[in-house]
Amino acid sequence: MPEFNHVTVTKAANIYFDGQVTSRTLTFADGSRKTLGIMQPGEFEFGTQAAELMEILSGELDVRLPGEDGWRRVRGGESFEVPADSKFSVRVLTLTDYCCSFLS
Amino acid sequence: MPEFNHVTVTKAANIYFDGQVTSRTLTFADGSRKTLGIMQPGEFEFGTQAAELMEILSGELDVRLPGEDGWRRVRGGESFEVPADSKFSVRVLTLTDYCCSFLS
Numbered sequence: 001m002p003e004f005n006h007v008t009v010t011k012a013a014n015i016y017f018d019g020q021v022t023s024r025t026l027t028f029a030d031g032s033r034k035t036l037g038i039m040q041p042g043e044f045e046f047g048t049q050a051a052e053l054m055e056i057l058s059g060e061l062d063v064r065l066p067g068e069d070g071w072r073r074v075r076g077g078e079s080f081e082v083p084a085d086s087k088f089s090v091r092v093l094t095l096t097d098y099c100c101s102f103l104s
Numbered sequence: 105m106p107e108f109n110h111v112t113v114t115k116a117a118n119i120y121f122d123g124q125v126t127s128r129t130l131t132f133a134d135g136s137r138k139t140l141g142i143m144q145p146g147e148f149e150f151g152t153q154a155a156e157l158m159e160i161l162s163g164e165l166d167v168r169l170p171g172e173d174g175w176r177r178v179r180g181g182e183s184f185e186v187p188a189d190s191k192f193s194v195r196v197l198t199l200t201d202y203c204c205s206f207l208s
Contacts, residue, residue: 001114001115001116002114002115002116003112003113003114003115003131004112004113004115005112006110006111006112007110007111007112007113008107008108008109008110008111009107009108009111009113009128009130009140010105010106010107011105011106011107011108011140011161011203012105012106012161012162012201013140013142013161013162013201015142015199015201018199019142019144019199022126022142022201024113024128024140026113027107036113036115036117036128038117038119038123038126038142040123040144057115057116057117058116058117095119095122095123097116097117097119097126099115
């Protein structure tokens with residue numbers, strides 16, 4: 001099974017939307033960060049600071065990216081990028097497991 | 105913030121009860137394992153193989169341990185141990201963030 005080695009994990013979870021979205025922060029030796037998270041079914045809007053690569057590990061959701069009017073269906077095994085300093089919305093259809101990489 | 109250093113994290117989440125309980129597995133250099141998890145409000149029964157130390161990082165739940173009739177209230181900052189090869193039940197009152205250590 002894919003794994004991340006030699007990382008630091010912050011013990012406490014990141015908790016958003018009353019626990020409908022939660023994640024753990026992983027910090028790598030080079031200082032870069034990723035979060036591994038779970039989104040419960042529902043609709044959520046997020047804001048980015050750094051650009052983000054969102055890898056969907058399992059589950060199914062629709063995403064509306066900044067500057068796009070329509071929603072895009074994303075499934076496990078697929079990913080999408082979000083520019084820095086922008087907002088994006090998701091409609092989580094089934095429980096979604098994700099890995100978010102913060103792009104410098 | 106408390107953190108775990110030099111660990112290996114399995115990328116995919118452990119998902120139980122349709123996503124009402126989810127966790128990430130951390131493996132340490134000495135081969136020991138912990139999971140960092142989230143329990144949504146609800147009632148769940150778990151089975152252990154190895155004995156477990158359950159540290160409640162935040163949230164509130166009632167737990168019924170094997171051999172005990174009553175429920176015990178456990179809050180963030182508190183913990184409980186569960187013997188190997190046994191079952192225990194939880195009634196999660198508020199979203200609960202936990203760290204489970206598998207005791208050899």
